[in-house]
Amino acid sequence: MSDLIVIGFDAIDEATAALTECKALEKEYLLDLEDAVVVVRDAAGKIHLQQSVNLEKVGASYGLFSGGFWGALVGLLFLNPLAGFVAGSVVGAGAGALAGSMSDYGIDDKFIKSLGATIPVNTSALFILVRKSQPEKVLADLKQFKGHARVLQTSLSPADEEKLRAALGEVAAKATPAA
Incomplete structure (x- = not known):
């Protein structure tokens, strides 16, 4: 079963850079992508999809x-x-x-557009459908995007999602006791 991972980026070109990195990991057999889509929301708020499979x-x-x-x-x-x-x-x-x-492959385009509409203008997001991976090596490689990316949605287990968030530099929101 494949896992869906959606990562938002602060700049328009960062999602494309992350996809390029994922494809390099795929060539090293560390990651097996079923589908990948880059979503860019321009200054006018218009959403652009860049499918990896034309x-x-x-x-x-x-x-x-x-x-x-x-x-x-x-x-x-x-x-x-x-x-x-x-x-x-x-x-x-x-x-x-x-x-x-008229065909649709991999990640549903309606889902991509609906979630893409929630990202801020002049930002981007990477939607990837992963068949299998070597998580430790992939997470180590994704640390280069630390501080510039955030997890928007995943179908990963809570433990794996927490590892991904940590690799991207997201601080887990912990409940603080009321005084």
Whole structure:
């Protein structure tokens, strides 16, 4: 089961830097990301999503190859495989891009937009869906964002969430006895 972690950052470009760091950890097999999205809220309050997986490009690529293949096959029947390949590729790429743009993968876009609307202007947030990780090594690496980031939401256990908060420099709010 994957864990959702949402971290808010004080600057617009810090969430992108954190995602770059997460991808470097992924190359070292210390982190396995299922999905990642950077949310930026600009000075006008508008929310911008930067998906890590561009489904339009994936769909267009798949459609291009499958459409080209089937177009060439149909073109062979009419003794013109080149025309069939070209027509099939164009139609396939368009259909694939359209299907990709209407798809949702990983973290629900409605959830991302609703939580993204709560972050202050000129800030950013990183939404990551983690399949598995090496927590000690990942937390040590994330300490570089200490003081500039805060946990907005997680599906981690309370103990793991507390370790993440400590790595980011958040002070746990403890109840003080009334005088």
